[in-house]
Amino acid sequence: MVSIELIKQLREETDISLAECKKALVESDGDIEKAKEILKKKGQTMAAKKSDREVSVGMIDSYIHAGGQVGVLIKVFCETDFVARGDSFKELTHELALQIASMKAIYVSESDIPNDVIDKELEIYREQLKDDNKPADIKENIIKGKLDKFKKESCLLSQVWVKDNSITIQGLINDYIAKLGENIIVKEFVRYEL
8 A cells, every 4th residue: 555645745746637646656566766767757658659640729938048149939738728827738838949049959850951952961961971981881871960959959848857867858748648638749839139
């Protein structure tokens, strides 16, 4: 039997429902760290299940960095107005705006990168390696690695979260999907810099 205090502690640390916290603690035999891992894995599964659910409400959030040199507007959607008005959803949109301001994301996801941008990047990488005497297959691996790095750095969902380098932004969103029980999608954003 798991104590109510332990369930409350896990709830406070994860902000996930009491029922889910209890299930995870029972499954982990009262080990709070194992329970967190169980909840995280369930969150990823839940996010995958909810990813095709329609999102029709949400919010636009803004962030202006100290000194007024960088600003971000972001539009994030969820399934219900109830969630959109909640503190957790607002917290997520604020974290996303901070991420965009600090890490200079250009696109939401890799599928948003125009083909001409990819072609231009490939052209640059090939030009950088044209005088290199490495074999062609090694050059192509280097080019692929550089392109993968470009995609990860320029796409919000692929970026490592600035506050916790063990999780990507998509992973952060998946955690909120698990916590809130609704699909969440970053629709678009704009980053301004003087």
